[in-house]
Amino acid sequence: MIRYLIKNNFKIMFRSAANILMLIVAPLAVIAVLSSAFSALMESYEDVGSMKVGYRIVDEGLSEQMEDGLKKAATQQDILLIEYTDQDPQELVRSENLSGFVTFAKGSYTVYENEDLKGNGQALEYFIHAVYEQVALQNMEMTRSLSSYQRFPEESLSDDSSETGEGSDRITEYPVNVINDYSVVKADHMPAVDSTDYYGIIYIAYFSWCTIVCGAGLFSAEKKNRIGNKLRVSGISEFKAYLAKFIPLVLVVIAGMAVATGASIVLFGVHWGSPLWSFLLVAIGITAAMSFGLMIYTIFDNMVITVILVFMAVWTWGFLGGSFETYLFSEMSASIQHLSPIYYLNRSLIELSTMGESDYVWRSLAISGAMTVVCSALAVFAGMIRKRGKRA
Amino acid sequence: MRPLVKSTMKLLLRMKGFWFFLLITPILSTLVLNTKQSNLSYYERSNVSDMTELERIDIKVAYYGGKGKYVIKVYDAARSELSEYLLQNLSESGLFHVCRVDLTDAKILADNALSPEDPDLSVKLQELVNARIEADGFSDRMGAAMYIYPEFDENLIDLNRESLKIYELSEDSRSAALRMELDTQMQKLRSAYQISHSNSEALSYLGRADAATPQKEVVTFSAEGKRNLSMTQVDQRTRMGYAMAILTLGYVFCGLFVAHIAIHEQNDSVYLRVRLAGVNVFTNFLTKVVTVVFVTLMVSAVMGVCNLFLDVESMGIDRVHFLTVLTLMGLIFSTLSMLLGMIVGDVMSSNIAAFTVWSVSSVLSGLYFPMDYTTDTLKVLSGLMPHKWFLDGVEMILLGDKTAVPMLLCVTVAYLVVIGSLGSLGLKVKRVDEWGNA
Numbered sequence: 001m002i003r004y005l006i007k008n009n010f011k012i013m014f015r016s017a018a019n020i021l022m023l024i025v026a027p028l029a030v031i032a033v034l035s036s037a038f039s040a041l042m043e044s045y046e047d048v049g050s051m052k053v054g055y056r057i058v059d060e061g062l063s064e065q066m067e068d069g070l071k072k073a074a075t076q077q078d079i080l081l082i083e084y085t086d087q088d089p090q091e092l093v094r095s096e097n098l099s100g101f102v103t104f105a106k107g108s109y110t111v112y113e114n115e116d117l118k119g120n121g122q123a124l125e126y127f128i129h130a131v132y133e134q135v136a137l138q139n140m141e142m143t144r145s146l147s148s149y150q151r152f153p154e155e156s157l158s159d160d161s162s163e164t165g166e167g168s169d170r171i172t173e174y175p176v177n178v179i180n181d182y183s184v185v186k187a188d189h190m191p192a193v194d195s196t197d198y199y200g201i202i203y204i205a206y207f208s209w210c211t212i213v214c215g216a217g218l219f220s221a222e223k224k225n226r227i228g229n230k231l232r233v234s235g236i237s238e239f240k241a242y243l244a245k246f247i248p249l250v251l252v253v254i255a256g257m258a259v260a261t262g263a264s265i266v267l268f269g270v271h272w273g274s275p276l277w278s279f280l281l282v283a284i285g286i287t288a289a290m291s292f293g294l295m296i297y298t299i300f301d302n303m304v305i306t307v308i309l310v311f312m313a314v315w316t317w318g319f320l321g322g323s324f325e326t327y328l329f330s331e332m333s334a335s336i337q338h339l340s341p342i343y344y345l346n347r348s349l350i351e352l353s354t355m356g357e358s359d360y361v362w363r364s365l366a367i368s369g370a371m372t373v374v375c376s377a378l379a380v381f382a383g384m385i386r387k388r389g390k391r392a
Numbered sequence: 393m394r395p396l397v398k399s400t401m402k403l404l405l406r407m408k409g410f411w412f413f414l415l416i417t418p419i420l421s422t423l424v425l426n427t428k429q430s431n432l433s434y435y436e437r438s439n440v441s442d443m444t445e446l447e448r449i450d451i452k453v454a455y456y457g458g459k460g461k462y463v464i465k466v467y468d469a470a471r472s473e474l475s476e477y478l479l480q481n482l483s484e485s486g487l488f489h490v491c492r493v494d495l496t497d498a499k500i501l502a503d504n505a506l507s508p509e510d511p512d513l514s515v516k517l518q519e520l521v522n523a524r525i526e527a528d529g530f531s532d533r534m535g536a537a538m539y540i541y542p543e544f545d546e547n548l549i550d551l552n553r554e555s556l557k558i559y560e561l562s563e564d565s566r567s568a569a570l571r572m573e574l575d576t577q578m579q580k581l582r583s584a585y586q587i588s589h590s591n592s593e594a595l596s597y598l599g600r601a602d603a604a605t606p607q608k609e610v611v612t613f614s615a616e617g618k619r620n621l622s623m624t625q626v627d628q629r630t631r632m633g634y635a636m637a638i639l640t641l642g643y644v645f646c647g648l649f650v651a652h653i654a655i656h657e658q659n660d661s662v663y664l665r666v667r668l669a670g671v672n673v674f675t676n677f678l679t680k681v682v683t684v685v686f687v688t689l690m691v692s693a694v695m696g697v698c699n700l701f702l703d704v705e706s707m708g709i710d711r712v713h714f715l716t717v718l719t720l721m722g723l724i725f726s727t728l729s730m731l732l733g734m735i736v737g738d739v740m741s742s743n744i745a746a747f748t749v750w751s752v753s754s755v756l757s758g759l760y761f762p763m764d765y766t767t768d769t770l771k772v773l774s775g776l777m778p779h780k781w782f783l784d785g786v787e788m789i790l791l792g793d794k795t796a797v798p799m800l801l802c803v804t805v806a807y808l809v810v811i812g813s814l815g816s817l818g819l820k821v822k823r824v825d826e827w828g829n830a
Contacts, residue, residue: 033755036767045460045564090613110609119460125486125610126569133576136605140583181547182574187559189529216740303740311747324760328533329454
């Protein structure tokens, strides 16, 4: 009996294939928008490479000796300095395709940075700053050498490879470089995730929580044909009637999300972590989402209210769990983030993608699993009450 | 026409969902607008060039790297003049953005159950910083973290002891530049101390040396023109964006409920009876539009009442402008959702369609985050979203631009004309007898 119902429900769902199609198209559209909108914010630094920089000396703002020194230092840093005597610096940057421009005046210098060439301006600004700082340091060193009192013997300035400071389990200390009187340690961290991978993964997870709409066709057909009353007469248990809806819905959504995931990998190059764990996490998430949706539907017996309530709940969980603003950037306190089941799912999927492992995998599976059991039980219970009410 | 509007309004007022959106969305928007928290505009943090003081140890710094700067989160347990000099010079170098947590601040210490009088403070601070850096590595994003020891000044002149420690938290190649800059700055500090023999003298010497170094000026320019909002105004605009997003949901669903009534009337052959009573199709359609206008005004009126609990100064916009902006925006969205619902012709699908319109428009128009750094295609798409223009209008009002309201009026009329034209075309294409287009 239940096998026949499941088969029949599959057929009914595919009659309103538009909803299923929307669940494949919608994540792809949102992934395209958000990965693009946040690309600049989430991209990792890349070396700017060689730069072509214009400069102008105003009122002998740079001595010949300093100019030569600057050019030599620039060559070492793969920066080509080209002198321009007239024209507006901003115009020159645009027309000559320069990475930036510097004007040297007496007692000051001006760095022109094109915001559209992110990284170039900063590299140029830092280069000039570093040159002047080195000059200032050399002058000070000269003054210090000339002074008769030398408080620090030179040998104490040599490299010291000793390390101090208390270690921690996740901070692996090794002497990257120990210079003067500070040490550098490499601490454990999650490798940077770019916006394509983040939103490419997150929105598969997010939309898998909104999939109760796939059941719209099924539920309206049930109502229209009074299937509920017929099932009551047939004596099928409430649990079996629940499974007859739950199983096809979950399977259809898993298939739909698999298609969306495949398309996101092909179209955007999204990198997922361990395929098996990622699949399991999303699949169990779908069972939790579906049981939650079915629970709401059974309680209210109205698809419109169900969609509004489920969408609002998922939006809130997504908001807390990093579906819109990344959980890495969000100022939300950890205790509030932990209230969202989507947070555990998001975090485990992202950590699997970037590190290949995550402490959140089991937590996410446990929470989604618990939600599935509790919501299913409540849905069956609510169905039983409704059945009794109708009999009375 | 009046009896038809009256009957539609009566049906609307019987809907629980209508009351829910009529009352709840303005209240939620008011709560968002009433938020006292500043620096809501995390996305704009990348524009800040000075060293940032963090009020809590757990504040995230990821956004400060938005313009590509190498972000250093500094846990400063010394907070001396020398450590201040070091950090200022780092942040003025142009490559780094320094965010400092002052670990000598009594409030920050108290927040972390520490006391300045604690004899083991140094050990406990190191433990606190280590624990914090573990979290930073997995739930924040930065180039490196830095711990400045409480004994920074003493250790700076005693080369056998560390003054500070760098924790690299990225694979960023600029970490080498950070080490180089630290070498230079600390060597400067030491040389100045060797020349002058005291901290205060050293600082004064460094001040004179820095004054002799050419002063830097940075001019940034972009091909695109942007409005210059202060950080407070950016906060106000951000709050306004969130409030507009929530309130739009109210307008969209209130318009949709009018569509629900129209769909039910269509299914129950009410239109046929209305036509038999001598009311033409256009008048019938017009009653729904008039109802939508009433509904929009009702949502705005509730918002107006809620608005009385708001401080106008903190909002940055006076009440008249505020309600005008929202009402005009509401007119567009409620009309759009009503027409969309009528075209779809099915309650369930119209709900999903309206929700999709709301989600897409809110995201693409930049209510949640700016679209400044996105692709040109998305910028064009953003320009098609009504919210984008209303957010622009809010910016103009914040800057005292008097052309904002006329601009928004033009935008509203333009959108209503487009929605009306496309809507009537859609209804025609649908060729449903009851709409009179068969």
